[in-house]
Amino acid sequence: MKPVKVGLLGLGTVGTGVVRIVEGNQEDLSSQVGSPIIISKIAVKNSDKPRDIFIDPAILTEDPWDVIRDPEIDVIVEVMGGVEQTKAYILEALERGKHIITANKDLMALYGSEILAKAQEKQCDVFYEASVAGGIPIIRTLIEGFSSDRILKIMGIVNGTTNFILTKMSKEGASYDDVLQEAQQLGYAESDPTSDVEGLDAARKMAILGTLGFRTNVELKDVSVRGISQVTKEDIAYAKRLGYEMKLLGIADREDENISISVQPTMVRRSHPIAAVNGVYNAVYVYGEAVGETMFYGAGAGAMPTATSVVADLVAAIKNLKLGVNGLKAIVPYKQKKLKDDEQIKYKNFILLHVDDKAGVLAQITQAFAQFDVSLESVVQQPNEHNPYAEIIIVTHDASKARMNKVLEHFEGLEVIRTIKSVYRVEG
Ligand SMILES: NC(=O)C1=CN([C@@H]2O[C@H](COP(=O)(O)OP(=O)(O)OC[C@H]3O[C@@H](n4cnc5c(N)ncnc54)[C@H](OP(=O)(O)O)[C@@H]3O)[C@@H](O)[C@H]2O)C=CC1
Numbered sequence: 001m002k003p004v005k006v007g008l009l010g011l012g013t014v015g016t017g018v019v020r021i022v023e024g025n026q027e028d029l030s031s032q033v034g035s036p037i038i039i040s041k042i043a044v045k046n047s048d049k050p051r052d053i054f055i056d057p058a059i060l061t062e063d064p065w066d067v068i069r070d071p072e073i074d075v076i077v078e079v080m081g082g083v084e085q086t087k088a089y090i091l092e093a094l095e096r097g098k099h100i101i102t103a104n105k106d107l108m109a110l111y112g113s114e115i116l117a118k119a120q121e122k123q124c125d126v127f128y129e130a131s132v133a134g135g136i137p138i139i140r141t142l143i144e145g146f147s148s149d150r151i152l153k154i155m156g157i158v159n160g161t162t163n164f165i166l167t168k169m170s171k172e173g174a175s176y177d178d179v180l181q182e183a184q185q186l187g188y189a190e191s192d193p194t195s196d197v198e199g200l201d202a203a204r205k206m207a208i209l210g211t212l213g214f215r216t217n218v219e220l221k222d223v224s225v226r227g228i229s230q231v232t233k234e235d236i237a238y239a240k241r242l243g244y245e246m247k248l249l250g251i252a253d254r255e256d257e258n259i260s261i262s263v264q265p266t267m268v269r270r271s272h273p274i275a276a277v278n279g280v281y282n283a284v285y286v287y288g289e290a291v292g293e294t295m296f297y298g299a300g301a302g303a304m305p306t307a308t309s310v311v312a313d314l315v316a317a318i319k320n321l322k323l324g325v326n327g328l329k330a331i332v333p334y335k336q337k338k339l340k341d342d343e344q345i346k347y348k349n350f351i352l353l354h355v356d357d358k359a360g361v362l363a364q365i366t367q368a369f370a371q372f373d374v375s376l377e378s379v380v381q382q383p384n385e386h387n388p389y390a391e392i393i394i395v396t397h398d399a400s401k402a403r404m405n406k407v408l409e410h411f412e413g414l415e416v417i418r419t420i421k422s423v424y425r426v427e428g
């Protein structure tokens with residue numbers, strides 16, 4: 001049987017995992033697709049770099065165009081990262097009728113619609129399962145498993161690095177910087193980890209999930225983003241005390257046809273299944289109008305979990321190639337997008353204030369909430385052992401983002417408030 005030739009762009013954390021799986025599971029994979037799968041060319045930045053696996057130096061190139069322009073290659077697996085130049089490689093590969101597998105969320109969040117339109121024009125597959133939540137098959141699930149339902153909410157821990165950091169800070173009291181370094185050594189973090197810790201990586205993934213779940217074109221600029229770099233050990237301790245776990249949570253929801261998408265550190269009620277997702281694990285909770293609650297769990301980053309999704313996509317693409325079809329057409333968004341405004345976005349809030357320790361302060365604070373029509377679930381005032389100020393810890397009921405912003409603006413001008421220490425979304 002004639003082998004299927006695959007071109008690999010990138011041989012780093014994920015690329016090495018892909019080679020291991022394709023070689024290690026060759027018998028099983030080839031029996032599924034009906035012919036051997038051969039990685040015949042690999043583009044890397046530095047072909048002299050020592051590798052963890054044996055690679056025939058003759059198949060390495062430092063020029064990705066060698067892979068894209070090779071007429072023998074049927075499928076391109078892109079695990080190299082990058083956006084503008086990588087987009088050019090992929091569009092050219094599609095132009096040449098090659099099928100694409102990518103783990104690149106940066107690319108798909110920014111140019112997914114253009115790439116998918118080109119794929120449709122050329123009747124090629126573009127599969128990108130590994131781009132969201134590593135080893136969890138969430139993209140296929142949204143496209144196929146939920147094709148019959150109307151999704152109302154998608155809530156996810158979709159970044160392994162930040163979940164690893166928050167878990168270690170919470171359970172071991174570890175320092176933010178040390179754990180970030182460990183996540184980098186383990187191959188979880190992006191080449192520039194700022195995109196992990198500042199929430200951008202999760203935002204890209206939520207844009208992809210929102211597009212698929214709501215069948216409308218969610219763009220990166222539609223996602224409001226806040227990362228974990230300002231989350232302190234004290235914040236995590238307060239969350240725990242109140243019965244919550246601190247998680248970097250992506251939330252996409254819709255009411256009628258109005259949607260909102262955000263990524264932010266969130267205090268999640270301990271009884272919610274997502275609160276128990278720790279370490280590099282990810283989870284995506286999907287609420288469908290008909291199906292109700294579902295949740296999908298697995299490793300969100302790292303070589304082998306991510307490569308599992310990449311190679312599963314490869315198998316799907318080769319099966320399609322053999323059948324002369326291309327699949328997953330439902331991914332092309334068709335609905336007009338309507339974003340919620342700040343008055344329509346509502347959730348509970350946790351607020352920690354440092355205030356002057358004197359009579360009447362609490363009344364001033366609660367009055368401000370009443371003035372802007374924000375009702376409160378709990379308010380606690382306590383002296384601070386080490387400082388001359390008191391702490392006020394507030395949890396609101398659901399309040400619109402617009403009204404909460406007004407409260408916080410008002411607080412900026414209140415003399416009795418020394419610092420607005422922390423404000424977090426609360427879920428559950
Ligand atoms: N790591 C993870 O857990 C996950 C990563 N992803 C995504 O997968 C992709 C790859 O990530 P990862 O494997 O971690 O990245 P790495 O940095 O480990 O690997 C990148 C690879 O691409 C090669 N490369 C980079 N730039 C070029 C270039 N211009 N020309 C040729 N080769 C190039 C590098 O070559 P060389 O080896 O010579 O330096 C390296 O082999 C990214 O899009 C990432 O966002 C998705 C899910 C999980």
Ligand SMILES: N[C@@H](CC=O)C(=O)O
Pocket residue numbers: 131133134158159160161162188189190196201300301302
């Ligand atoms: N840096 C990412 C890798 C997977 O997408 C993460 O930590 O989740």
